[in-house]
Amino acid sequence: MDKVIFGDNQFFGVNHMSEQTAIKQAQKFKTADDIYKTLEYVNRIGIKSFMFTTHNQLEPVLGMMKANPQFDDFKLYPCMPYAHKYAEAMVELGIFEAISKFTPGNKLVAGLKGVGSVITSNPTPMMKLLVDSEMKLLEGMNVKGIMLLNIVTDLLLGLGMHDMLLEFSKYTQKRYNVKAGFFTMNHEKLHDVLVNELGIENPIIISDINKIGFRMNPSKDNVEKTLEKKDSINIAMSILASGAIKPKDAVDYIKSIDGVHSVLFGASTFEHIKETKELLERDGYV
């Protein structure tokens, strides 16, 4: 996995600290073209991995990338499920229309898998169905991993439905031949479940890791100790804690701790993207 991975929060008006910043960013990326141009730049300067939520607005962008051979070696890490998309579709199209939208050409199988899931109360078929429908968007593209968003990872963790985490991991491997990754706001607890309880080898865990310990639950100290075990592939996000840490300090911290494999970051201007990349690459950071 690449050391530097580009994220997508800036495209959709997500900023964890400032509502104002989020609004400004949303204004900057109004069209698919705006997003595509940024990704083109990212690719051109040598950031070759993109981790993104399977957001509606990205559909046309993916199409544009597919058409451009310069993106052939660009690695994609879709993060799912983008629940909002389903909720909106259900409201606007109704349940049946929504299902057929997300399972094009596969209505019968989709219907059976979904219905079976309800009858047996087994969520696994539904999980597979959702993964397949999201992966349709990415057919023929260079997908290197499939990530589960923290709202689902952490919900399953909290409800004690740990088997589902294992099922997800097995399915991405078996059906798509790629590793699963898990976003979480509970690094220590998730690590314990994935590694010690479920026995998943070197699971990919993406979590907030930053100098001020923001959203490093249950504590910065505990997360640092978990990272040091080096039996998981750890991707740090929010290294700037939404701007609370200066880029240089943020990178110095990441370099100073043991066990961070990659950094996932987003930025909305070319200048900031380049700056952060160069800071990260200076003398390597692991």
Add this chain to the structure above:
Amino acid sequence: MKKIALIGIGKMGMSHLAIANMTPDIEVVAVCDTSKVLLRFVDKNMKFKTYADYKKMIDENELDGIMVLVPNAFHYDIAKYCIKKGISLFVEKPFTLTYKDSQSLVELAKEHGVKGQVGYVNRFNPIFEKVKKLLDANIVGEVSNYINRMTGGVILKENKGWRNDYSKGGGCLFDYGPHCFDLSTYFFGTDVKVESSILKKVFSSNVDDVVYSTLTHNNKIVGINYINWSDSSVRKATNSIEIMGSKGKLTASKYEINIFLTENNSTLGFEKGWNQIYVTDESTDVAYYLRGEDFSRQLVEFSALLNGNIDESRSSFYTASITDKILEDIKALAGGLK
């Protein structure tokens, strides 16, 4: 370790279940819901006992606490039953549908020595908690007036269904209002009077979309509360407040505080002029995180309440009953929709 159960686990109930299950010093033993599909799902995939009848659940389990997460209209009956059984409660907001009902539950809980908390989650937001502490320490001197705003994009076109029906809990006043007014009483006190109110419809036909209301607290602090659930520019519900005092001004949203002072405050460590505090400056560690620190921390408080570490929740039955009173008074005073 205190044993608890949840009544109502659809939607938000499922998040509460996950958070409660991971909260230190409480153990979720059972859940109750009217949906058979949901109960079977829990049976097959989780470790909790399941019930379709909450009375049976209470009889068969020794419970220290219950979380009442059912639709608002059922809060009163279920809470009343649990209180009479001597079980402490967490009730999702709003407390009940009328001030009279809320008031009677406050009394009943007192009678039975039952502790109660209502799900006003803003009181557990790290930034709003800091604002409260700063106000208690007179950061801006004597507070004279404030503007409290809550906006979001819930109704952005013709409003159909339950949200367009007051009897089903619809309308911006009853949907967003509780959170907004509860924040006002958290900061400025529950000795409160509704001085004016206007309910305006924009997209809805039978309910309000915009609320303007003036409150006075302790007959001294005046505040405009402005609520709008038809703001298409906002991704999710957003609270912001501006507080004027004799020594300056404080503005706050869920993520940051800006303070303007007319003189240095060395005790609290703030300078004359503008000062800033971000959520990242505050301690936000939680044992388990699902949908914001606020939700985890309100359950930590419920755990502390059950374990006797605190006597009263900062979001008590009493403070919640006052919020219900404010909503009722606003609707009565407005006298109809503009």
